[in-house]
Amino acid sequence: MSLEVNDLRITIDGRVVVDGISFRVEDGERVGLIGESGSGKSLTALAVLGLLPDGAVATGSIHVDGDEVVGTSDRDVARLRGRRVGIVFQEPRSSFNPIRSLGRQLADPVRRFEGVSRAEAAARAVELARLVRLPDPEVLVKRYPHQVSGGQLQRAAIGLALAGRPQLLIADEPTTALDVTIQAEILDLFDRLVSELGTGLLFITHDLAVLRRIADRAVVLQNGSIVEDGSVDDLVHRPRTELVRRLVESARATSWSAPGSLPRDGVHGGEEEPR
Numbered sequence: 566m567s568l569e570v571n572d573l574r575i576t577i578d579g580r581v582v583v584d585g586i587s588f589r590v591e592d593g594e595r596v597g598l599i600g601e602s603g604s605g606k607s608l609t610a611l612a613v614l615g616l617l618p619d620g621a622v623a624t625g626s627i628h629v630d631g632d633e634v635v636g637t638s639d640r641d642v643a644r645l646r647g648r649r650v651g652i653v654f655q656e657p658r659s660s661f662n663p664i665r666s667l668g669r670q671l672a673d674p675v676r677r678f679e680g681v682s683r684a685e686a687a688a689r690a691v692e693l694a695r696l697v698r699l700p701d702p703e704v705l706v707k708r709y710p711h712q713v714s715g716g717q718l719q720r721a722a723i724g725l726a727l728a729g730r731p732q733l734l735i736a737d738e739p740t741t742a743l744d745v746t747i748q749a750e751i752l753d754l755f756d757r758l759v760s761e762l763g764t765g766l767l768f769i770t771h772d773l774a775v776l777r778r779i780a781d782r783a784v785v786l787q788n789g790s791i792v793e794d795g796s797v798d799d800l801v802h803r804p805r806t807e808l809v810r811r812l813v814e815s816a817r818a819t820s821w822s823a824p825g826s827l828p829r830d831g832v833h834g835g836e837e838e839p840r
C-alpha cells in the first residue's frame with residue numbers, strides 16, 4: 566500500500582481545517598483529491614510529506630509505504646521524502662534553485678539516495694530528463710531554470726520528484742499554472758510515467774475534467790471533510806452531492822472538451838459529455 570490516511574485531523578492555530586479524513590492509495594493506483602479552494606487539499610498533501618506550516622498540528626495516522634508520518638521526528642520524516650514519496654507543485658519554479666543547472670539539481674537527490682559517484686549521478690540526471698521526455702536531454706540538463714519554458718521546467722520538476730524512485734507521487738495542481746495545450750501534455754506524461762513505473766499517484770485538483778483524464782478514483786473534500794469517495798466515472802455520471810454536481814457543471818463549461826485535451830484510453834471512454 567502506497568498511502569493509508571486514517572482519521573487525519575489538522576488544526577491551525579486552533580481552527581480545524583481537515584476534519585478526520587480517511588482514504589488509501591494502493592500501489593500503482595491513481596487517486597484524485599478534489600475540492601474547492603480552501604477545502605484542505607494542499608494541507609493534506611503537506612501532512613503526508615511532514616511539511617505542515619508552523620502552527621499546524623496533525624493527529625490521526627498517515628502511513629507512507631507502511632511507515633507512520635504523524636508524530637514522527639522531522640529527521641525521520643525527511644528520510645521518507647523523495648525516497649518513498651515525491652511531490653510536484655503547481656509552480657515548477659518553486660522546486661528549483663535559479664542559480665544551479667537543471668542537471669546538477671536532478672543529480673543531487675540521486676547522490677543523496679543512492680550514494681553514487683558524481684559522474685554516475687550526472688548520467689542519471691540525463692536519464693531522468695529523458696524519462697520525462699525533455700527534448701535533447703544532454704543539452705537540456707546544462708540549462709538553468711530561467712532558460713527553459715514553463716512546461717519544460719514542470720517536466721524537470723517531475724523528474725526531480727521521481728529521482729528517489731518513490732512508491733508514491735503527489736501532484737498538487739501541477740497543470741494549473743500552464744496553458745491548455747501544455748496542460749494536456751503534462752497530464753499525458755503523468756499518465757505514462759505512473760503506468761510505466763507502477764507508482765501510486767495522489768493527484769490534487771479543483772477541476773473534474775483534469776481528474777477524469779488521470780485518476781481512476783477520487784476523494785472529494787469540502788470544508789475539510791470527505792463528502793464523496795468513489796470511481797471518477799460514478800462521480801461524473803451519478804453525483805450524490807451538490808458540490809460534485811457543481812464540479813461536473815464547471816468542468817462541462819470549461820475544459821471538458823477543450824482542444825488539445827487528451828482523453829484517457831479505455832476506462833473513461835474519451836471525450837463524450839457526461840450523461
Ligand SMILES: Nc1ncnc2c1ncn2[C@@H]1O[C@H](COP(=O)(O)OP(=O)(O)OP(=O)(O)O)[C@@H](O)[C@H]1O
Nearest residue numbers: 577582600601602603604605606607608609618771
Ligand atoms: N499557513 C497557513 N496558515 C493559516 N491557515 C492556513 C495555512 N494554510 C492553509 N490554511 C487554511 O487551511 C484551509 C485549507 O487550506 P488548503 O491550502 O489545504 O486548501 P486547498 O483545498 O488546497 O485550497 P487551494 O485549492 O486554494 O490551494 C484554508 O481555510 C486555508 O485558509
